[in-house]
Amino acid sequence: MNPPLRIGLAGLGTVGGGTLKILREHAPMLAERCGRALEITAVCARDRDKKRSADTQGLRWVDDPMALASDAQIDVIVETIGGSEGQARALVEAALTNGKSVVTANKALIAHHGIGLAALAEKSGAVLAFEAAVAGGIPIIKAMRDGLAANRFVRIAGILNGTCNYILTDMWVRKRGFDEVLAEAQALGYAEVEPSFDVDGIDTAHKTAILASLAYGIAPAIDKVHVEGIRAITLRDMEFADELGYVIKLLGIAALTEHGLEQRVHPCLVEKSSQLASVHGVYNAILAQGDAVGTVLFEGRGAGAGPTASSIVADLMDIARGALYKPFTLPVSALKIPSFADMAQLHCSYYLRLGVVDRPGVLAEITNIFKAENISLRAVVQHSHKPGEVVQLVLTTHETQEAAMVSAMRAIERSHSVREKPFMIRIEAL
C-alpha cells in the first residue's frame, strides 16, 4: 500500500469534529477505497479540553494553526476555521504557498479569494478543493467540474441556504411571521445570533458565485451578484402565492443570457409542481440545466456535521487518489472576464402586492400604468374586506423586462390610491 496521506485538521467545531469522526470511524474503509490510509497527523483548535463529538485521543495538538502550514509531517490541510479573512485566509495561503493541498468548506473565502488561492495552488502544484463549500453533502462541485462537464450550462438555480429554507418552510407550515420563526430558530441554534449572512442572502450569493465560476469558466465575481434576502417576505405573500399556484423560495441563480451573465439571489415564486417547490426545511437542492443533459436535480442536506464532512472527506480521497484538477476547472490564466447582465435587463414574470384604498377606479388606474409600460397581466387577486380598510391587491404579470416593471412600480407608488410601498417578488420559471 502507498504511504498515507497526512492530514492537518484546523478547527474542531461542528464540521471539523464531523470530519474527524469519519476519518477515525471509517479509516479501514477509506484506506481500502483510496489505496492508502488517510491519517490525521495534527489538529489545532482553540480549546484542548473542550468535549468533542469525536474521539481526539492520541492526536498531536498544535496551538497555532499557522504551524500546520509549515509542518513537514502534513500533506493536506483541512480548514474549518471559517471566515473570508483572518486566520483561515492566512492559513490557506501559507499552506498552498508551501505546496500543501487544502480542503475547505469555507464559501466566503473561496468566493472572495478563490482566484488568488487557485493561483498559489497552481504555482506550487497543490490541490485546492471545496466540495463542502456549496450545498453541504451534495456533490455539486464535482458534478459541475466532471459529471456534467460536457455541457454548455444554460442555467443553474438552487436552494443553497438551509437556514432560509427552514424559515420559509416553517413560516408556511406553522402560519407564523418571519421575526417569530427567526427568533425560535436562533433559540434552537438553527440560525446564527447575527443572522444577516443567511437571511440577507449573502451566504447564498457566495455559493452562487462559486457555481457560476465553475459553470461559465470565470473567476468568482461576488461583487457582481444581485442580492436580496427574505426579511421582507410575509405570511400574507405566501398565502397569495399559494392561491396563485406557487411557493416562495430563496434561490441563487446563474444563467447565460443574450444580455450577459446573470448572477442573482432573491426570493422567487416557483410553481408548486416544480422540483424545487417540494424541497423543505434545511434541505438544499440545485437544478443544473445543460444543453445536452437537460435538467438534472440534486437534493440533499446542505449543512450539518455529517453532510459537510462527507464532502470534505470525499475531497481528501480525491487528493489521496492523486487527482490533480484545477480548482475552477480552467487554469487561472484561462478564466474569462464575462460581461454581466444588468438586473434592468432581466426578463421574467412578476408578483406584485399593493395596499390600495377601496374606491372606484383604482384597478383601472393601476392597470393603465401596466398598459403604459406594455406589461401584460396574468392574474389579479383581491379578497373581500371590511369597509375603510386598506385592501391588498395582488397582480401577476406575463414575462416582461425588469426595467419596465421598475418603471411601473414607480408610477404606482406615486398614485394616491396606493397606501403601502408596492412589494414585488420575481416569478422564476423552472
Next chain:
Amino acid sequence: MNPPLRIGLAGLGTVGGGTLKILREHAPMLAERCGRALEITAVCARDRDKKRSADTQGLRWVDDPMALASDAQIDVIVETIGGSEGQARALVEAALTNGKSVVTANKALIAHHGIGLAALAEKSGAVLAFEAAVAGGIPIIKAMRDGLAANRFVRIAGILNGTCNYILTDMWVRKRGFDEVLAEAQALGYAEVEPSFDVDGIDTAHKTAILASLAYGIAPAIDKVHVEGIRAITLRDMEFADELGYVIKLLGIAALTEHGLEQRVHPCLVEKSSQLASVHGVYNAILAQGDAVGTVLFEGRGAGAGPTASSIVADLMDIARGALYKPFTLPVSALKIPSFADMAQLHCSYYLRLGVVDRPGVLAEITNIFKAENISLRAVVQHSHKPGEVVQLVLTTHETQEAAMVSAMRAIERSHSVREKPFMIRIEAL
C-alpha cells in the same frame, strides 16, 4: 497544449450520434476544459451512407469495429454497439487488452462481464468508464465513486428504467391498461419491439447490480438480483394505491441488512410524499443513503441521445485529464464476495389485492390467516359492488418478513372464498 486524446467511435446510432454531435459542436469548449483536444480519429458503423443527426464529414471510416482496437491512431474507444456479447464484448476486450481505454453506455456488458474487463484494464493500465450505463445523464457513477465515497451506504433505491416509468406514468395519467400503453409506446418508438429487457426488469437489474458493486465493493452479481417486472400491474392497483396514499414505481434497490446484501428489482408502492413518487415519465432518479451524508437525490433524463452522450463525453474528459480510477473503485483483487440476503428474509410492508366472493365470514377468514402468521394489518379497502360479482379486497400490512407473507398468501390461495390468485406489491419506505 497537450497532444489530443484520439477517439475511435464504434456505433453511430442514437447514442453514438449524440456523442459525435457533442464532440464536434463543443470541440473548443471541451479542449479548454480538458487542456487538450478530444479528437475523433475513426468511426465505425454498419451503413456509411445512412443519414445521421451529426455531421460525419471528414471522418475516417472503418468497416470492422475490431480494427479500432488495434489502430495505432486511437487512444480511447467509445463503444455504443450494445449487447452483452458479440461484437461489443469482443471489441472492448481487445481494446483493453491492447491498453486502449474504453468508454461505454453498455450496462448489460458491464453487469455481466465488468469484472473480467476491469481485470484486463488493470493489467494494461487502461481506463474502463461507464457513467452512461446507469441513469443516462445523471452522474451517479461518479457520485458513488467520488462525491459520496466517504460514506458507508445504507441503501440505494432508484427509478432506473425510463420505459417502465413512462408506461406506469401514462397508465395512471390516461387511465389505461398496461398492454394498451405498451403497444402505443412501441408504435412511438419509446419501447422496443421486444420489450422484455425493459418491462420485465432486466435492464433495471443490470443497473442495480452495477450500483451495488460500487456501493459495496463487490463484483457486479447480476445472478443475485431478485427481478420482477411491471407486466402484472393493473390500473386497478394504481387506483387502490392512490386511495391508500401511494404511487406504484419500479425500483432497483441495493441495501446492506443484517441478513446480508439485498439486490432487488420489483414494483413498489411508495408514499406520495416521497421524492421518488413525483418522478414522472422517462425521468430516472436515485436516492443514495449514506451514513454521513443522509439521503441525496439525483434526478434527470435516463436515456436519449443528449443525456447519454453527456455522460460518455464526461468520461472521455476524465480520461483526457489523466484520471486513473479503478472501474469498480477497488482493485479487482480487493472486491469482496458478500453474503446475499434471501428474499424470504426481506422485511417490509405489503399491499395485497384479493378477488373474493361476497359472503359472511370472508374477511374474518382472511384476517385470521394473517393473525396466524403474526402479521399486523394496517389498512383494509373494499368497495361496494354488484351482488354476485367477485369483490376486490385490498389489505396493507405493517412491516413483516417476506417468509411470513408468502406463507399467508399460500393459505389465502387455498381458501374457497378467494377466486383470483392474490396479487402482492411490496411497500418501500423511502
